Amino acid sequence: MNVSIDASYKSLNKHHEELCGDKVELLKTENSNIMILADGMGSGVKANILATLTSKILGTMFLNGASIDDCVETIAKTLPVCQVRQVAYSTFSILQIFHNGEAYLVEFDNPSCVFIRNGKLLEIPYQERIIENKTIREYRFQVTINDCFILMSDGVIHAGVGQLLNFGWTWKSMADYALNSMRETLSASRLAAILTKACDDLYMQVPGDDTTVAVARIINTKVVNLLTGPPSDKTDDAYMIHEFMKDTTKKIICGGTSANIASRVMDKPIKTSLNYTDPSLPPIAWIDDIDLVTEGVLTLSRALVLMKHYIEDNVDEYFFEELDKDNGGSKVAKLIIEDCTVLNLFVGKAINEAHQNPGLPFDLSIRMHLVEQIKDTALKMGKQVTVKYF
Secondary structure, eight states: OOOEEEEEEEEEOOTTOSSOSEEEEEEEOSSEEEEEEEEESSSHHHHHHHHHHHHHHHHHHHHTTOOHHHHHHHHHHHSOOOTTTOOOSEEEEEEEEETTSEEEEEEESSOOOEEEETTEEOOOOOEEEEETTEEEEEEEEEOOTTOEEEEEOHHHHTTTBTTTBSSOOOHHHHHHHHHHHOOTTOOHHHHHHHHHHHHHHHTTTOOSSOEEEEEEEEEOOOEEEEEESOOSSGGGHHHHHHHHHSSSSEEEEESHHHHHHHHHHHTOOOEEOOOOSOTTSOOOEEETTEEEEEOSHHHHHHHHHHHHHHHHSOOOHHHHHHHTSSSHHHHHHHHHHHSOSEEEEEEOOOOOGGGSOTTSOGGGSHHHHHHHHHHHHHHHTTOEEEEEEO
16 A cells, blocks of 8 residues: 545634744655644744744654654753643644555644544544653554545634634534535645634634644545647657656646647647637647646646645635636646646757747746746645656
8 A cells, every 4th residue: 555645734823913823744754744733822923933843843853753752752841831821832733644554643632633534534542641741642543545634723623612602613513514525526725725714704704713724635646747848859759748648647738839749649639628718828628548738838827826826825715716717727736736646747848939039048938937836836735746858
């Protein structure tokens, strides 16, 4: 078994606070993925510093093979205790999923993880241990494809307290809501956005606490091949298409010239859509055995804007409405964001006179610049990316 992880998180800041007192770290080791959610005490700058320190210390120690005992001991001795309440500085959850399907979860004072398997809430047995006078819950289990794990800060189960609900959103109601929202095709990013939106609504858009939802889904490795631009040497046309078509993956071609080369080499016609859904983008097309054919630079630019928005900005239902639109840019971005763990870019280095001054080197061409940015943005999303030039 060699599993991949689709992981995402979303936070709401406490009302009037510029910084979030919760911090999520997504880390990769050679044989596992690690998700850490730390919730600093209080709110604002102090909570943000405490949560950031906690998540960084835990992440660094875990990556270097430290035991949970060592991690908790280090945190207990490093971070201050609140003088007023005499309680812990920060709570945390750590989920580590190994590529062979083994998983380990440890929780300290955060609400319990929601486990969803085969459309049902799953109860996983845990052991309680006392480390440095702190009660730690530990879970060890095997994951299967489509399992979903939701970590949360206590702002989630306090949502609506004293406003819409007397006692807040209980853990059970939150878990049931997550179960109803969860679908086979629902990505981690959509589920995190749906759950934080529900919290925001319960708080009536005035969050009384920092609120974070972190989602990890177990998925099969999904490979997307994206080809753009003709090769610098015309005699490489067939070789480039052969390399691009070699594996059973999702396939996208961005660029009219590239599509014409593929059509000629594969001896299959291009069928163009007559549906102009977005006047600023040329319509999409199809070639048999290719999942999506689009125009080049304009479409890739639109896809890149959406990809950057996904990692840098507030991802809400309006973002997903944009992602679901029937235009080439949205379709390319959606495939990369939601349906891809490995992205292979096949890039032709022929210079397109329309895109630049032919006196400039290839490195400065618009297409090359776009490819570099798409690669960097996909890497930031946690995708594995390879680029092959022709």
